[in-house]
Amino acid sequence: GAVVSQHPSWVICKSGTSVKIECRSLDFQATTMFWYRQFPKQSLMLMATSNEGSKATYEQGVEKDKFLINHASLTLSTLTVTSAHPEDSSFYICSARIDGTLNTGELFFGEGSRLTVL
């Protein structure tokens, strides 16, 4: 099956620093990837849709200058949490869908990245 790799799995940083999270589709191309945030005991919240070759589409209430998304290639999207604060501590998950005729609508998820801001 399709594999999405997310890195790092865990990150602890000081308040005010920036953190970059990578999402890679290992065995398929993904023009579109998605970034989610999940707080404890809550559902996934879509933050933004990452589009290769164009700007990301952010959901309402998500600050684009705070959460920078770069979809550098058909297999890599990055999320940078800039000037992180303790309230940014969360579980960040990416997902991707296979491009083209193999697209069944199924989403393949990365393993998630747990960010803790001190």
Place this chain on the structure above:
Amino acid sequence: RKEVEQDPGPFNVPEGATVAFNCTYSNSASQSFFWYRQDCRKEPKLLMSVYSSGNEDGRFTAQLNRASQYISLLIRDSKLSDSATYLCVVTANTGGFKTIFGAGTRLFVKA
């Protein structure tokens, strides 16, 4: 009204029990339907796709009723390892694929 609504949880059941989860969706143009399972502090993983004819995978049976815009998941002979959150996921292709997640239903299977 939420686009995808699921049974509120949590469900607490003994081992061996049969448990059913329900999900309704509001967009009649929805095309693809899935049940995902998410364990604590882990990413969601596909449990099964849901087809109009209904489909079964071992102890799991999924049903789709397009007329009522309703999806169900039945788990028979529950195991301790079935304890997780089950997410109903609906995708529509309306000017681009849009995937909507339900809030999830937590299941606890007890010995």
